[in-house]
Amino acid sequence: MLVTEVVGENFQSEVLESEKPVMVDGAAPCKIIARALNEMAVELEGKVKFAKLNVDENPELAAQFGVESIPTLAIFKHGEVADRLTGARPKTALLNWISNAVQPLGTL
Numbered sequence: 333m334l335v336t337e338v339v340g341e342n343f344q345s346e347v348l349e350s351e352k353p354v355m356v357d358g359a360a361p362c363k364i365i366a367r368a369l370n371e372m373a374v375e376l377e378g379k380v381k382f383a384k385l386n387v388d389e390n391p392e393l394a395a396q397f398g399v400e401s402i403p404t405l406a407i408f409k410h411g412e413v414a415d416r417l418t419g420a421r422p423k424t425a426l427l428n429w430i431s432n433a434v435q436p437l438g439t440l
Contacts (some may be wrong), residue, residue, distance in 0.1 A: 334373035
């Protein structure tokens with residue numbers, strides 16, 4: 333599975349300590365953009381990690397990283413939030429957003 337489920341116990345190692353940029357989807361267990369995320373995880377494998385955070389089951393992490401509405405997406409680089417996006421978008425818009433957020437690390 334290319335989209336990692338993150339929870340309190342593995343958030344540090346999977347997201348904050350990742351050498352690659354990590355796109356975290358903060359959502360409830362819904363499928364609003366799940367298909368696009370799965371496709372992008374395949375297309376960007378090795379360049380960007382993809383993770384999903386169930387905000388209903390992890391409210392402390394959701395609050396810590398500013399998830400106020402669903403879905404909220406965040407790009408983490410070097411343990412910090414590099415950019416955040418709220419609301420569902422088409423796949424092409426998401427790819428552009430990810431590319432712009434990780435650009436300093438090299439083009440996708």
